[in-house]
Amino acid sequence: MEKEIKLEIKELKKYYPVLKGAFKKVVGQVKAVDGVSFSVNKGETFGIVGESGCGKTTLGKCLVNLQNPSSGELLYNDTETGVKNALNLSKKESFKMRKKIQIVFQDPYSSLNPLKTVYSAFEEPLKIHKMGDKSKRKKIITEIFELINLKPEFMHRYPHEFSGGQRQRICIARALCIEPEIIICDEPVSSLDVSVQAQILNLLKDLQEQKELTYIFIAHDLSIVEYMSDRIAVMYLGKIVELADAKLLYKTCKHPYTEALVSAIPTPDFDKEPIRNVMKGDLPSPINPPNGCSFHTRCPLAEERCKIEEPNLKRVKGSENHYVACHLVSTVEE
Amino acid sequence: MLSYFIKRLLAVIPILVLTSIIVFAGLQLAPGDPLTHLIDPMEMTADFDREALEEEYGLNDPIYVQYFSWAGSLIQGELGYSLVNGAKISDVIFRRLPATFELAGAALFISSILGILLGLISSIKPNSSIDYFGQGFGVLGVSIPDFFLGICAIQIFAVTLGWFPVGGRLEYGTEGFLDRADHLIMPALILGFSLTAAVMRFTRGSMLDILNKDYIKTARSKGIPERVVYAKHALRNALMPVVLILMFRLPFLVGGTIVIERVFNWPGMGSMIIEAVTGNDYPVIMVTTLLVSYVILLASLLVDLITALLDPRVRFE
Amino acid sequence: MSEQTILKVKNLQTQFTSGNKTVNAVNNVSFSLKSKKTLGIVGESGCGKSVTVHSITQLLPPLGKITDGKVTYIKNGNEIELSGLKKQGRQMRSIRGKEIGMIFQDPNTSLNPVYTIGNQIVENILQHEKITKKHAIEKAADMLNSLGIPMAHTRMNDYPHQFSGGMKQRVGIAMAMVSNPSILIADEPTTALDVTIQSQILELMKRIQEDYGTSIIFITHNLGIVANMADELAVMYMGKIVEYGSTRQVLTSPKHPYTEALLQSVPFVGMDKEKRLKSIKGSTPDPSSLPEGCSFASRCEFATEECKVFPNEFHLGDGHHVKCWLYKDKEVSIKKDGKRDKIGN
Amino acid sequence: ACSNDEKVTNETDSLDNESSNDNSNDAKTEASNEALLVGDGNGEVFGETFRTFWVDNPNGIEYWINRGLLKRDADMKNVHEDLAAKYEVSDDELTYTFTLKDVVKWHDGEEFTAEDVKWSIETAIKFPTAVDTWYAFDAIKGYEAYKEGEVDNLEGVKIKGNTVSIELRYPYGMFLQKISNFDILPKHLLGDADIVKLQQDPYWKKPIGTGPYKITEVKFGEYAVLEAFEDYDGPEPNVKKVLYQRIPEGKVLPKIQAKELDYIGALRNVDLVDQISKVPGYKVHKVPQIYNRYFMVNMKGSQKLEDIKVRQAILHAIDRKTIVEETFKGQAEVADGHVPPSFADEHNKNIEKYEYDPDKAVELLEEAGFDFSQPLKIAYYYDNQETVDLMNIVAFYLEEIGVKTEISLLKGDLLELIYHQADYDIIYAALSQPDPASAIQSYSEGSLMFQTVWDGYQYDQVFSLQEELAQTSDLEDRARLIKEIDKIQAESLYILPFYHMNVYAAVNESRLKTAGEYGNEWVDYKRHLENWQLKN
Amino acid sequence: MKSVTTRSSIVQKQWSNLKRNRLAVFGLFIIVVLGLATIFADLLTSYSPNGVDLSNRVQPPSTEHFLGTDKLGRDVFSRVLYGGRLSITIGLCGALGAAFLGVIFGSIGGYFGGWVDRILLRLSEVVMSFPALVLIMIFIAIFGQDVFNLIIVFAVTGWIGEYRLVRGRFLSLKNEYFVESCRAYGMSNLRIIFGQILPNAITPVIVSVTLATALYVIAEAGLGYLGLGVPPTTPTWGNILNSAQSIDVVREYWWLWLFPGSVISLFVLGVNTFGDGLRDLIDPNQ
Numbered sequence A: 001m002e003k004e005i006k007l008e009i010k011e012l013k014k015y016y017p018v019l020k021g022a023f024k025k026v027v028g029q030v031k032a033v034d035g036v037s038f039s040v041n042k043g044e045t046f047g048i049v050g051e052s053g054c055g056k057t058t059l060g061k062c063l064v065n066l067q068n069p070s071s072g073e074l075l076y077n078d079t080e081t082g083v084k085n086a087l088n089l090s091k092k093e094s095f096k097m098r099k100k101i102q103i104v105f106q107d108p109y110s111s112l113n114p115l116k117t118v119y120s121a122f123e124e125p126l127k128i129h130k131m132g133d134k135s136k137r138k139k140i141i142t143e144i145f146e147l148i149n150l151k152p153e154f155m156h157r158y159p160h161e162f163s164g165g166q167r168q169r170i171c172i173a174r175a176l177c178i179e180p181e182i183i184i185c186d187e188p189v190s191s192l193d194v195s196v197q198a199q200i201l202n203l204l205k206d207l208q209e210q211k212e213l214t215y216i217f218i219a220h221d222l223s224i225v226e227y228m229s230d231r232i233a234v235m236y237l238g239k240i241v242e243l244a245d246a247k248l249l250y251k252t253c254k255h256p257y258t259e260a261l262v263s264a265i266p267t268p269d270f271d272k273e274p275i276r277n278v279m280k281g282d283l284p285s286p287i288n289p290p291n292g293c294s295f296h297t298r299c300p301l302a303e304e305r306c307k308i309e310e311p312n313l314k315r316v317k318g319s320e321n322h323y324v325a326c327h328l329v330s331t332v333e334e
Numbered sequence B: 001m002l003s004y005f006i007k008r009l010l011a012v013i014p015i016l017v018l019t020s021i022i023v024f025a026g027l028q029l030a031p032g033d034p035l036t037h038l039i040d041p042m043e044m045t046a047d048f049d050r051e052a053l054e055e056e057y058g059l060n061d062p063i064y065v066q067y068f069s070w071a072g073s074l075i076q077g078e079l080g081y082s083l084v085n086g087a088k089i090s091d092v093i094f095r096r097l098p099a100t101f102e103l104a105g106a107a108l109f110i111s112s113i114l115g116i117l118l119g120l121i122s123s124i125k126p127n128s129s130i131d132y133f134g135q136g137f138g139v140l141g142v143s144i145p146d147f148f149l150g151i152c153a154i155q156i157f158a159v160t161l162g163w164f165p166v167g168g169r170l171e172y173g174t175e176g177f178l179d180r181a182d183h184l185i186m187p188a189l190i191l192g193f194s195l196t197a198a199v200m201r202f203t204r205g206s207m208l209d210i211l212n213k214d215y216i217k218t219a220r221s222k223g224i225p226e227r228v229v230y231a232k233h234a235l236r237n238a239l240m241p242v243v244l245i246l247m248f249r250l251p252f253l254v255g256g257t258i259v260i261e262r263v264f265n266w267p268g269m270g271s272m273i274i275e276a277v278t279g280n281d282y283p284v285i286m287v288t289t290l291l292v293s294y295v296i297l298l299a300s301l302l303v304d305l306i307t308a309l310l311d312p313r314v315r316f317e
Numbered sequence C: 001m002s003e004q005t006i007l008k009v010k011n012l013q014t015q016f017t018s019g020n021k022t023v024n025a026v027n028n029v030s031f032s033l034k035s036k037k038t039l040g041i042v043g044e045s046g047c048g049k050s051v052t053v054h055s056i057t058q059l060l061p062p063l064g065k066i067t068d069g070k071v072t073y074i075k076n077g078n079e080i081e082l083s084g085l086k087k088q089g090r091q092m093r094s095i096r097g098k099e100i101g102m103i104f105q106d107p108n109t110s111l112n113p114v115y116t117i118g119n120q121i122v123e124n125i126l127q128h129e130k131i132t133k134k135h136a137i138e139k140a141a142d143m144l145n146s147l148g149i150p151m152a153h154t155r156m157n158d159y160p161h162q163f164s165g166g167m168k169q170r171v172g173i174a175m176a177m178v179s180n181p182s183i184l185i186a187d188e189p190t191t192a193l194d195v196t197i198q199s200q201i202l203e204l205m206k207r208i209q210e211d212y213g214t215s216i217i218f219i220t221h222n223l224g225i226v227a228n229m230a231d232e233l234a235v236m237y238m239g240k241i242v243e244y245g246s247t248r249q250v251l252t253s254p255k256h257p258y259t260e261a262l263l264q265s266v267p268f269v270g271m272d273k274e275k276r277l278k279s280i281k282g283s284t285p286d287p288s289s290l291p292e293g294c295s296f297a298s299r300c301e302f303a304t305e306e307c308k309v310f311p312n313e314f315h316l317g318d319g320h321h322v323k324c325w326l327y328k329d330k331e332v333s334i335k336k337d338g339k340r341d342k343i344g345n
Numbered sequence D: 001a002c003s004n005d006e007k008v009t010n011e012t013d014s015l016d017n018e019s020s021n022d023n024s025n026d027a028k029t030e031a032s033n034e035a036l037l038v039g040d041g042n043g044e045v046f047g048e049t050f051r052t053f054w055v056d057n058p059n060g061i062e063y064w065i066n067r068g069l070l071k072r073d074a075d076m077k078n079v080h081e082d083l084a085a086k087y088e089v090s091d092d093e094l095t096y097t098f099t100l101k102d103v104v105k106w107h108d109g110e111e112f113t114a115e116d117v118k119w120s121i122e123t124a125i126k127f128p129t130a131v132d133t134w135y136a137f138d139a140i141k142g143y144e145a146y147k148e149g150e151v152d153n154l155e156g157v158k159i160k161g162n163t164v165s166i167e168l169r170y171p172y173g174m175f176l177q178k179i180s181n182f183d184i185l186p187k188h189l190l191g192d193a194d195i196v197k198l199q200q201d202p203y204w205k206k207p208i209g210t211g212p213y214k215i216t217e218v219k220f221g222e223y224a225v226l227e228a229f230e231d232y233d234g235p236e237p238n239v240k241k242v243l244y245q246r247i248p249e250g251k252v253l254p255k256i257q258a259k260e261l262d263y264i265g266a267l268r269n270v271d272l273v274d275q276i277s278k279v280p281g282y283k284v285h286k287v288p289q290i291y292n293r294y295f296m297v298n299m300k301g302s303q304k305l306e307d308i309k310v311r312q313a314i315l316h317a318i319d320r321k322t323i324v325e326e327t328f329k330g331q332a333e334v335a336d337g338h339v340p341p342s343f344a345d346e347h348n349k350n351i352e353k354y355e356y357d358p359d360k361a362v363e364l365l366e367e368a369g370f371d372f373s374q375p376l377k378i379a380y381y382y383d384n385q386e387t388v389d390l391m392n393i394v395a396f397y398l399e400e401i402g403v404k405t406e407i408s409l410l411k412g413d414l415l416e417l418i419y420h421q422a423d424y425d426i427i428y429a430a431l432s433q434p435d436p437a438s439a440i441q442s443y444s445e446g447s448l449m450f451q452t453v454w455d456g457y458q459y460d461q462v463f464s465l466q467e468e469l470a471q472t473s474d475l476e477d478r479a480r481l482i483k484e485i486d487k488i489q490a491e492s493l494y495i496l497p498f499y500h501m502n503v504y505a506a507v508n509e510s511r512l513k514t515a516g517e518y519g520n521e522w523v524d525y526k527r528h529l530e531n532w533q534l535k536n
Numbered sequence E: 001m002k003s004v005t006t007r008s009s010i011v012q013k014q015w016s017n018l019k020r021n022r023l024a025v026f027g028l029f030i031i032v033v034l035g036l037a038t039i040f041a042d043l044l045t046s047y048s049p050n051g052v053d054l055s056n057r058v059q060p061p062s063t064e065h066f067l068g069t070d071k072l073g074r075d076v077f078s079r080v081l082y083g084g085r086l087s088i089t090i091g092l093c094g095a096l097g098a099a100f101l102g103v104i105f106g107s108i109g110g111y112f113g114g115w116v117d118r119i120l121l122r123l124s125e126v127v128m129s130f131p132a133l134v135l136i137m138i139f140i141a142i143f144g145q146d147v148f149n150l151i152i153v154f155a156v157t158g159w160i161g162e163y164r165l166v167r168g169r170f171l172s173l174k175n176e177y178f179v180e181s182c183r184a185y186g187m188s189n190l191r192i193i194f195g196q197i198l199p200n201a202i203t204p205v206i207v208s209v210t211l212a213t214a215l216y217v218i219a220e221a222g223l224g225y226l227g228l229g230v231p232p233t234t235p236t237w238g239n240i241l242n243s244a245q246s247i248d249v250v251r252e253y254w255w256l257w258l259f260p261g262s263v264i265s266l267f268v269l270g271v272n273t274f275g276d277g278l279r280d281l282i283d284p285n286q
């Protein structure tokens, strides 16, 4: 089956200025996202993992236009109008774009305005995008409520009357109600209790099936990303260090960082070797990322070359869908 | 630390300039005319030479010239002359400032010590009777207008009991501080009263806040005695916002000084400001407000410094 | 049993009262900690894990109160009843830090920002040992060094904000361990940390246990971590221990429906994508208005009428206990000494 | 000179002084035993610096330390020699010749000369706020040219040895009285100062004069110590030392009750005078002085009061007698004109009186077709409590007869607000004047009032009387003219007279024996300071 | 399941919480009693606040004149009531005006950040470095004594508190996910600011307005005492106290200052305790 590319990112960068002093002089830059390229196919789930602060959220926000990328291209394949670079759209077009890509945030507690009823949380986006009149909107919302397994009579309640899991379902539903094609899930379960995480993950899977949605699934928990995604990108300090099919990644990870990540995942599986590859040191500051391979400061295998030369993301030799940015892995130029 | 201080100092400069411009501009807006305070308008005759007068007071230069000549001479320490009585402002301030500093300083000293102490006591046993007493005192302190309290105090302690003089600061023949301490006690206490209450309330709130912090739990988990937990771990953290609030309260203190000086006939800057305002004495208003605001800015610098001393996060910023 | 018990908690009940609401944050909890072993406590947020361990050292928030139960610390055969001590009394304080060290969840907030980390560690030493300050500093530096903080001597003059999260947690551990306590209570010590840092800290804690022979109470909500860390495991739900046993027992053959569901609701690496996760319906009830009976009943797929009454504890052998009516018939009645090791009512 | 004294009663600055309850240290008691303790009833004395003696109501201390060529009697009419040994007036009353005393020394030892006199007159003409000399110095020959700076020399003033002759362009009836109130300042100290910046000269920090006392110590805002001047050319004063204190009004009574004040003049606070008179040993003396309270009518801007009946009605509506009796406890009199009865010669008993008669007031208003729906705008510009009280009383009485009122306090550029914007129907004023002629001066052609808000209401009869008055020096003629002008005022009511306030001086008679003459505190008159004596 | 909660039931719940705070209820009681008394002053006294009665000057309290009479024979009780009406209005309007400015500036500065914010911040620092009373006095000297001017002046000099509060709230709230998601589906900035964030930032402002009202009532009294408040011919609490500047009033006519002063203190006390109660309700930690 020929895969249809839904979204393609080329060399996306987002630098935040570091301001200092009374005059707010720019003294440096946080390279939150530093040259990321990938493409997402229609209907797939593209997972992104990485440690805290590596730029996952920033990337996600860039994709939905909540942050203006510093540079790069964001090609969006609209079912109606074809491929467009989402970064240089007119105001009107970008408003339309918003309808197509939606985002679900990490914290369902702060994702809903505590002073607005859930109903109005749904109604606002519908109103803004002029979807239907009052009764039509009510119908849409009622349907959505059923879709997420909530009783429609809860519609007029305030967010604080819902549990975390319910809220996250509401957030997902709200993102869905304007019928987007892509949903970015930024750590949608990490602030939920373990017992309700599964509800959300299952719901996301069900919805994807029903609505042919494309997901970009962000998390720092490799096991969850792996479970949810078709392909996974591993981020480190604003860059993708490894990108592969989910099944492959866990078994045949190439990058030392991915290895460390995989081995650090605690599993309640007694047969698994306990922690074997403890990585030294902390994540360096993205303000002054190390030269060369940004991972070399923590890499157990680092060589001289790694300190000087920055590795590019290249395809792993002998593997079709597996890319890695490491000097120590034999790759092929494309 | 030094460089931090210098940086803070430099950051204040634009505010200083802005302040002076605002003060100047504001007073240009004033329709007031000091001339009519020299001579009753009813006595003015038709051939009264107004222009000469304006020239006498330099009121007819273009505005920016007035500003620059004013600002220029300010920098040289030349503060100008009062329109109303022709006195050299620097002389007047020099004469009045010590009185105000004495009063405000005493009030600030008393109230910060007392306020912090009371707040601390209150916070250690929240909802105890001591705490209720403290809270009651706190809310009373911020509720009673200080001049009213002053009037009551005069009536009770000066008029009825005769413990303290009715007002004033010094008199013919008295020189030393102790000679006039009896004049100072009542106004300083009254002026400090509401500040004490405010500081007390704030210290209490801040302490209760800090006592909920995780690191207090950590400290307790080490088995150190409660008094060390309070004195070492909680107080220093709680003090930072208190120092800040003291700073924020400083303008109130100055405002209070104005009123209290009036109540107690204290010959300080406050009465001078009132006089200048009622007399439309521009130069004096300008210079004194500017001076007061600079003192407050200076105090804010000081507060920053203290905060930096108390809080390494600021220091190493 | 050959293993020595070092801490015994019996029928502990801790309440929070605010206004007219009373929350039984910890309800009838009993467990014991064996010397040089690790006891894991898992459970969802708000199930009472922290309150349980804070009750041991009586470090409860102002509104919290131990209303029932006994906490006994056993040192060299001497039993000290901690629950009978005065909250801030000398005896209680001599236990804290000296006998029982604690590490908290968020290293970013659990260190006092205005004192150097050296100061904060030394404080603990000087409180419990009669040595000179110089010695204490030496000792603290050694401790930090052994926990993998390079140049410990100079770094001791740094303030917490100059440290990264992982380093701060190491400082926290150093602070708890520096007086060489017999028990270390770690309240979700890695939840706020990244996976890679988390594994560093976990390694460290294991090493400490080996080096110092410390008994550890390890709180987490991550089943993966307990599998690695704990010898015994208590699963808590709404203030009660619903299942208790060796880690292997509990994780490989979970008995309580809650434990079981919990295990099946998290994906693990390499899991079959097509397989649906098991989701527990509903969410945790409001702790201030718990229904009668088994508090899990409303979410339990096996719930019956019986669950309207709170289940007894059933002993399934090898120290595996569960509180669920499903096991009322499966209880192995080994009453060796005539006494039934009963946890519940 | 006269004064805007109302404004200073609200004096904030204040200073130290002793309360009745404080009986502190010996040094002070000693000091007070030997010194005459004088209070500044005026309230504005040397707050921050001394003010140029020529401006309106400057310090109150200058009468102790400085002098003019002549000195008036306490009744403000006749004059005597002071710095001048003798004076002559030419028959046409255009030339005045003053022969100075031979040896007069300034406090710094320098000799007083005719140069000082000439310099003082010239400088005062150029000094903008030298109120005292208005009108009088205008009459000097060459005034215009000198004032405009066309010439360097004032033509009318000539000196020859120790005589000074002043030539006028036209007769000025009050010239001698005016010159008697004019302080001569030392040219050798102030001669080089920029005239418009004269006030800023360091001289004013501790001024010197030729008077019987010199300043030895000043604490601005608090007190000044005066000592007898050893080279004084007149009789040596009995009292060698004077402690001149600045006392806020509120502190006068405690001070007096503690017997820490021997003399204080210019007392106007009714309650205070009442209470002082009850303190044993003290006596209050009523001072012959004109101090009037009245309303000016806005004749031009306000159509409402155009009809004289309305103006009459306002006076009829207000029970001035009760106000005077109740709130002033008899320390004031209802005014019909501008000259109080105490100036018997100039007081006109036969002028129109407007008694309290609300019914008549209503009647008059109705006759005049007064629009009761529009409020009467009352303005005032003194912001003290007493004025506010009076405004409230006036408003109350007017509202009793159905006239709405709108009271506003003018602030800011008063000249502009009063004379040009003039957004009021009546405006309150309270002025003290040294003599009857000055009291009626706003009814002269040169007054700002006539030139602005009374514009168009020419009053030829008054103007010619005023002109005659200005040129007449004969006291009887003057009295007649003043009476006449006052009568016209009372009939035309451009000014609504309210009352004459009494002014008092308080003396601790158990300690101080004064010469028994008390005049207008704001004017230089013969106090016979050298005869003052401290008992015991 | 729980019954459906509506906004009014939230209010009800808060109200019942408030009721439990006895001090706050006490404060509210004072506010209501004094407020009603001033509103219905004409029912409580037959004397006009400006009714001069020169034959009855400075009478001590009696059955006829409940709180005595002043120097013009006006009934002090009536003046205190009518004066309170204006004083409370001034205080409240001043506080509301200041809050309005503070909220607008704070929302705009906090939401947009950048140079707008920096300018506002500098401005607030400058305003803050002037003592409010001095600033107010200068403003009054410039614009004249007038009730409306006084309110404006209070607003112009008093917005800093609310500004900082709202700005702070905005700074933290603008990064909350619910705001981000509003932006994600394309809501306009104005709607986000005023429709979404502001309601969440407004509760502390309510407390602040309450406490500011107390502050301004005191400020009005202080200014009136100094003779710099509203025109002295209008009775307000401050202007009534103006007479207490002279020591003989303090000595001899205690009822002229003791009663109005006590009423001010009582009212402010009520407002403060009520404000504290409200704050406890909103932020139980403080």
Ligand SMILES: Nc1ncnc2c1ncn2[C@@H]1O[C@H](COP(=O)(O)OP(=O)(O)OP(=O)(O)O)[C@@H](O)[C@H]1O
Pocket (backbone or CB within 6 Å): A016, A017, A030, A031, A032, A050, A051, A052, A053, A054, A055, A056, A057, A058, A059, A220, A286
């Ligand atoms: N608005 C901002 N201004 C400046 N720096 C920012 C901003 N937002 C994020 N950053 C910085 O960019 C980097 C990447 O942040 P981002 O939130 O994208 O990380 P993340 O991978 O989502 O982390 P987490 O797992 O904690 O959510 C961080 O170092 C962060 O400090």
Ligand SMILES: Nc1ncnc2c1ncn2[C@@H]1O[C@H](COP(=O)(O)OP(=O)(O)OP(=O)(O)O)[C@@H](O)[C@H]1O
Pocket (backbone or CB within 6 Å): C016, C018, C023, C025, C043, C044, C045, C046, C047, C048, C049, C050, C051, C052, C061, C063, C221, C287
């Ligand atoms: N300070 C407090 N005041 C009132 N109730 C409290 C307080 N602390 C805890 N509780 C109650 O005790 C219960 C258990 O809290 P506890 O902190 O022990 O949970 P936990 O299992 O540690 O959760 P987490 O995983 O979030 O740390 C909570 O549900 C709460 O209702």
Ligand SMILES: [Mg+2]
Pocket (backbone or CB within 6 Å): A056, A057, A058, A186, A187
């Ligand atoms: Mg993130």
Ligand SMILES: [Mg+2]
Pocket (backbone or CB within 6 Å): C049, C050, C051, C187, C188
């Ligand atoms: Mg916890």
Ligand code: NI
Pocket (backbone or CB within 6 Å): D001, D002, D003, D004, D056, D057, D432, D522
């Ligand atoms: Ni005069």
